[in-house]
Amino acid sequence: MMDFLLAYENVIALVCINAILGIGVYLMLSVNRFSLATGGLVAVGAYVSVLVSLHTALPFPAALAAGTLAGALMALLLGAPVLRLEGDYFALATLAFTEVMRVIAFNWDTVTGGALGLDGIPLATTLPLLAATVAALVAVIVIARRGRTGRVLEATRLDDMPAQALGIDVARVRLAVFVFSGAVCGLGGALLGHLNGFIGPNDFGLQRSLDAIAYAVLGGLGHVSGALAGATIFTALPEALRFSAQAREIVMATILLLAVVFLPRGMLSIGQPLRGALGRISGSTRRAAPAGEAAPINTEVRP
């Protein structure tokens, strides 16, 4: 057991951190927004918290709080103009944000260290802390989704127009969720920053955003546990495939592709019947609509 932990401690830590980022994406998906801001928000959280650790005498919890807050604040600033955008435009605007953040990180040498990054960061992130964070986030979300909040989110996700007609301020709901998601990403960034003692701009690019989306989507949409499953598989698979040095990338990509094609509702759909019983209101149970009836969930059309 000790040996296992020694050999795989970082893998487990990464699973947790990736799960946190996956949750950040899941949150946005649950209001029908496809966020590519993860990379940028994680960067903000990571740099802010690491700078707090490196340049102040404040304890680690303060650094974590700073990272979380910074992520939330950034999301607030970003969300105000960007959340007006519909569907894919939102995704692309957040992509632009993430890229701009990366470029800033490369250019702002005095603060971020540029390409050389920042090192000598205290290794404060521990496995128990990570596990507790994930558990807490999942608990908060599951509880929130049970009641009123869950229904409001669901309406916002499904169709803006009737939701508004029922008095749901979808813009406010989305902003709130985005800020929460920003806090989650910021926290994830702060934890990541204190994991390996080093951070650099390349940790936070678009790739990070895309990976986070893969966690949330691949695991199974419509439930937080999907993000956990996705993060676990996505992170652990490359390690499990270590034996095949060269063809590993091919094997990995093939497995991913097959998983998507054969389990198009996500990995969790293996246990579909079970879930059906669990989450009636949260579930995205979709029956086959008659052909010819395009049943778009999102409201926008593209003239």
Added chain:
Amino acid sequence: MEVFLQQTVNGLALGATYAVFAVGFTLLFGVLNVLNLAQGAILMVGAFAGIELTTELDWPLPFAFLAAMLVSALTAMTSEWFVFRPLEARGANRWMGLVASLALARLLIAVVQEVFGTQVRRFPQSAWTEHAWDVLGVRVQSLQLIVIASAVLLMLALAYTLRRTRIGLAIRTIAFKPGVAQLVGIPVTRLKLLTYGMTGALAGAAGVQLGVLYNAVSPFMGDNILLKGLSALILGGLGQVAGAAIGGIVLGLTEVYSVAYLQSSLRDAIAFGAIFLVLVVRPTGFFGTSARQRA
């Protein structure tokens, strides 16, 4: 002034390649309603096809160019057949499609890398590709002209197909409402495949253009252009073919001018910042019309 003109020429050549790629990208986006992130990898496959044909089989560039388009088209169509079509048939969420395209890109890159190695390659040079003229102090290379001209030709051909033929109208109908397309007798499945072919061909063309112009064919060349294509798409308004073409050119010029008159380290920041602003000011891109359905 000379510098400005020179930079404009640079920007146009770069923008032309972006435009060709973005146009294919946006077409697919329109029909599949998914951002196919494998498009960059498909471009890369085309570039490799072009390079193999010119270096190993000594094909003349124009033939290799067409063959590369074909190879990319086939790659795209195969991916439709084995990945996107089954996904759709299984009622997958469109985000699943996006993840599938990511996995596909990974696979293509890994395979090409395994087969051809990681090394950067280049197209053979010949007298007519290396020629340059000095016009009013501006250096214009024959390659730049070739790239710009082929880009314009490709886009005109596409525009004609989409705007002036019934295929084009049919493709747009499928894009917007497959149910209706079926009901008027449009062979939805076949046309989708065709569309994949068209977008693949455009990606392949862009791949060879980039390859000959900048001499940098590598398994990873798609990653960067993918980002540029996406940006051109935003600028032009999603799903807008003409918009994507103009978006590509505008992006090329923006990048070049921001290097020229601001700072090269901010090239991407400015390009993306501009996109960000465009979106905030015009939430559907330059040429996109209002996306909202009426109540």
Added chain:
Amino acid sequence: QVIKVGVVQTTTGGSAALYGIEQKNAIEQVVEQANASGKLGKLKIELVHYDDGADRNQTVNIFQRLIGKDKVSAILGPTLTTSALAADPLAQKAGIPIIASSNTAAGLTQRIGDRLFRVSPPEDIVTPGVIKRVVAQNKIKRVAQIYGIDDQLTKSAYTVQKQALADNGVNVVATETFQRGDVDFAAQLTKIKAQTPDAIVIGALAEEAAAIVRQARQLGIPQQVLFIGTQSAISTKFFELGGAGAEGTIVGTAWYPELDNPVSQSFVRDYEARYKRRPDIYAAYGHDAAALLVEAIRRAQSGDSARIHAELTAIKGYPGVLGPIGFDANREPTVEPKILVARGGKFVPLDGKGADK
């Protein structure tokens, strides 16, 4: 007795794989030859290679696995400096010696600790000499700099170049950057051209440097404008991709394929026979990293990390492909840098026969 040695080189995932593969190739070649030669006696070295896909998170995973599970005696790698910064401390803590062969950031060994050695001479050992020489020889007053802003290696090269230029009183008239994956440098070069510099100082990997010199000449930057590059340009790719543009480029380095050194020459021969292409500088560094480790293991006659570490510290003047090599007090390589110029498709010593001007 089998001694396990970890090899952490990037073989997939972006441009880092370019030099990761070279190093891995050379390392495998050295170890195979050593095992076959019988010079290790009863010992046998087994390489455990993992690819980190240029992702430093994976590098950390791999280090933990090598240390915790595979129980290696020493580690060669990793490819990227960012990965080294994140992962090397693990080995340092576990007391396992690491030899780096492509990390060139200044001061790295001191930052990580006494277990980290490297054979790749950091830029601050090589570059200042080159700049000083070339500036004096060609009376250079104005230069432009262009470098990759998002890469540790090129960024640190730039920093050192900039310092050296300042030390020599050279006026930097333009500083341009690019990012990994950029293929079009015309905009930067047009801007540089307008400043009419005497030389262009390039901080780029071989492929990018090749594209820069080629595009510069295509844009009509005159032949008398010198290019000064970094040691990463020591690659046949530089000439293949750079074409005529490569001609005249000056670099400072510890090694080049034509180096007049029997060890190097036999290495180049074997490598070409084995991998069907000429080694580049990273292959050479990989070679010496492996060779020094093999030597330390031979001397230690044991897989004990502490003893290997002690022997590594003691090595002086070992005949490597880079010439007589050993480690100084900071575990940096003791090699002699050389100044080369590109002539007719290869690098030749600037002082040697080809060096006119």
Added chain:
Amino acid sequence: MTHLLEIDALSKRFDGVQALDGLSLRVDAGTVTSVIGPNGSGKTSLMNMVTGFYRPDSGAIRFDGREIGGLASARIARLGIGRTFQQIRLFQGLSVRDNVLLGAERRGRRGAAQRAGELLERLGLSHAGRWPAEALPYGHQRRLEIARSLAAEPSLLILDEPAAGMNPSEKRELDALLRDVRGRGVTVLLVEHDMELIMGISDRVIVINAGREIAAGTPASVQADPAVIEAYLGVRHDA
């Protein structure tokens, strides 16, 4: 009598189309007021402006004495205006019951469930509570929309062609339902093309054409109005 809704000189133009052209109208509390008019005369656009989905070019909209023109639709909804959509907009993928629950969203959890049950019962949808909404036949989807908006307990209920796709007996049920709703103090603003329904239930009818009022009054009087016959009915329509 107080005017629950007052609209003054409301105009809205879409490129090339003057959808509303200085329209004014009053809706008295506790009544059923109907708006009829030819296709494309601006009825739905009017409702979209009252509910905040379109922003008026000019003119005023007062609800319960308060100016609401240009407010966000969610705000307006919370002030007590509920609506249905001409093109049915259900939450696809949610069950019928959850659709109604979402309507009752602003009530407490328990209250919502109870109310949803009542409404499904009243609209004859209890059997389908667990079906996905899109599995309902068209006519029932309309009823579900009405149930959903009633669940929010609006004081003004706007119905855009609720009878479309219903057969005569179902329309009679709708008629009864609307009377019941009015009886509970909810004001109804109705857009319809079904003359039988309009004539039977309306306290007042306003006829618009090309964004302007061409007649207003009791059902009988507008029905006899030659301008209305000319523009809308085509022939004298007896019900």
Added chain:
Amino acid sequence: MTRERNVLLSVSGLSAAYGKRAVLHGISLEVRQGEIVALVGANGAGKTTTLSAIMGLLPAVSGSIEFDGTSFLGQTGPAAGLAVERRVARGISLVQEGRQTVPQLTVAENLAIGAYLRRDADVAADIAHLYALFPRLAERRRQLAGTLSGGEQQMLAIGRALMARPRLLLLDEPSMGLAPKIIARIFRIIEQIRAEGTTVLLVEQNAREALAMADRAYVLEQGRVVLSGDGATVAADPAVLDAYLGGRQAA
């Protein structure tokens, strides 16, 4: 002429289901060349489902559908039916319930795609003819269909189906959302296209007009045909009178 030659569409014993829920239970009906046949029934009776099955939008569970003498369902099993677009090519056109247009195409383009399978030269003339039938569409020809009013969209949907010059036109509640004046016009148009040789199967809630115009009619209840006969007979049936014709109130 034999009776067989006269039958254009023949549905017999048709059952259909959405997933596990059976909706049609062995429906049989016939539409003869040149007829207007009405299909009436309460909400949820299965009218739309019947049209969907005929069109191939929904696979039949069992039974047969024959059009112009050839079977649509094939020998290989119920699910292996002819693809929708092939049925369109054979000459069937469906106007779906609820104003199905392509919102992002203009009015003119919507009409043009209606004629997708036609290769004759009369398309332009037909469009002009349609504009004459629906002047409102002519005014709005450059407008995106999605921004049309409900009634305008309905006109457009009908117009698009007509552009295919079908032999059999399936209409699902064509009068829905139309002003009374237009409804009258729609019914005239239906009679007119029948006169021009198109056979019509009509689903209508406006049963009075539909039955008055129909040669024959079928009444559907809970997925079964409960009554059929010529238009007048069905209209006179007391149960129908009550349920679908507004009962005594209107009589």
